[in-house]
Amino acid sequence: MDKTIIKIEEIKREFLIGNETVRALKGINFSITQGEFVTIMGTSGSGKSTLLNILGCLDQPTSGIYELDKVAVKNLSKNALAKLRNEKIGFIFQSYNLLPRTTALENVELPLYYNKTVSSKERKERAENALSLVGLADRMDHTPSQLSGGQQQRVAIARAIVNDPVVILADEATGNLDTRTSYEIMALFQDLNSRGKTIAFVTHEPDIALFSNRTIVLRDGHKIKDNPVDNINIAAEALQKLPIEEEL
Amino acid sequence: MKTINLIKIAWKALQRNKTRAFLTMLGIIIGVASVIAMMAIGEGSKQSIRNQISSMGSNMLSIMPGSDFRGGVRRDNSESQSLTLTDLKALQTKSATISYISPQVNGGGQAIFGSNNWPTSIYGVGENYTDIRKLEIASGVMFTENDTKMAAKVAVIGQTIVENLFGDGTDPVGQTIRFDRIPFKIIGVLKEKGTNTFGQDQDDIILAPYTTVQKRILASEHLRSIVASAKSEEIADEAVEELSDILRVSHKLKANDEDDFHVRSQQELISTFSSTTAILTILLVVIASISLVVGGIGIMNIMYVSVTERTREIGLRMAIGGRGVDILMQFLVEAILISVTGGLIGVLLGIGSTLGVSTYLRWPTSVTSESIIISFLVCAITGIFFGWYPARKAASLDPIVALRYE
């Protein structure tokens, strides 16, 4: 039952800019097992996004081993990486990255278009289910410009889970949202996690990290902390305690 | 990604920028419409020339005296006196490929009947001439072999002569007209034939036995030309060969002497005229192709803009599993869709303007399915060719960089 989803060993990532080498990651090790909800923290420039891009198979490490769901990612072709991203990973971005003038439903369907084994009927059903799960069953035909930031991020989350990935990767998914909406999104993540989804969540807000069950802290390309969260906050409860803004 | 989905996505992308898409298509639309219209006009005139030449008798052969060049100087054929009655005899007796043969001599002059007169030409021909030239008798009869032998002063006249000399409605048959002061008794009237491609009135003609014309009017033994009918259109080329051989023997030409005559079939005449119109058509098509290329560059330009505008979309599509080839195809299909839609509108516009030209200018036109298929293929190829580089640029983007693009 203790299934390893992500395993990295001595991951290094160097960028060559002119004659200078920027060492963004200087040898990172950790594993994430199925059902974990991990937040990756650290100051700006510590290498969080770089790490997440590698975990998401968008970028390759300069050296080190990365295994995703028992598949060694190194040396895979571009097309094989694309297939891996399509089938095993759900990405969520700070800026949502929804296609403009495209309905929520079509945005959520998008990953399944790149999977030839999914019929158009199945694609629609799965997208509808994903949207219902994030609480947007009544907003399927709305385009991003007709949705609030929080709703847009929910569409993005639905898009990230529609392909039933082994891991959801989020880079500052609450970075553009106010506290209340952030907590609502975290409640959604906790809900997904309780349904068995593995999540790696980059943030630099400590209160957000408290909603996860493990925190990895990076500093200057090194992992400096990797602890389970002692008192996991329940986002739904935290929402209740927030002062009601309308009355302020 | 499935092709049908690619097309849907590309179609939606175009829908979002209708005006821009239309303006981009405009170059293609104009290019295709002009190719179709110009080819239709070219083809139409080619066909009408072919029809008119065929109406003179598609298996007709003509033998003219003289060679095209002698010492580098082209001579007027009418000066040449190399065709004689001996040649005619030789051809009549030796040829196996022809069914009719007739000499032809002609002279200009004034035709007079009563107080009417009309400047025209008299053609001295054999009794088979009407069969060779596909002329039909409207009333009366054609003269006979006997008339030729006797050098009878009889004539068959065309409708233009009838109109000008017998404008009052008198039946010409049985009347006597004068040509160059020689009286000719009219024994037949030809059916109307109209103007030929070269603008010549084919009804402004008087036919008389060649013997009569030679003796009374030209006072010359030489033949202006000889016309003949091949037994069938298929053996026309063979007949040209055979007649040439017979004439070479008759003229006692040595093996390396040039022919001092030429034998032409109608097919050759058709191809001569077809080739002039073909050159014209090519010229028009080249001009039209230039506008297609300009249209293609417009597509390329707009596709580059589109790729830049949608950099983040490209990054996202890659992040969620789009392969390079999927992105390439997406933009390529969009470019093809622009060019093919433009092509479709262009075809309709081309057919429409062709109809306009033939209705209002009364030009002969003929829209060929080839021109439509060719323009369509060219459009698709234009789309692929000019869409390729922008699409490849899109496909080669780094997803991380693309996602961060502002």
Ligand SMILES: Nc1ncnc2c1ncn2[C@@H]1O[C@H](COP(=O)(O)OP(=O)(O)OP(=O)(O)O)[C@@H](O)[C@H]1O
């Ligand atoms: N493509 C790149 N080329 C060069 N250097 C890069 C590149 N990407 C990241 N870096 C460098 O790597 C280091 C880590 O960057 P990264 O984006 O991972 O930080 P981060 O932890 O995500 O910061 P933030 O919290 O601000 O998003 C930085 O010093 C950055 O300048």
Ligand SMILES: [Mg+2]
């Ligand atoms: Mg970052």
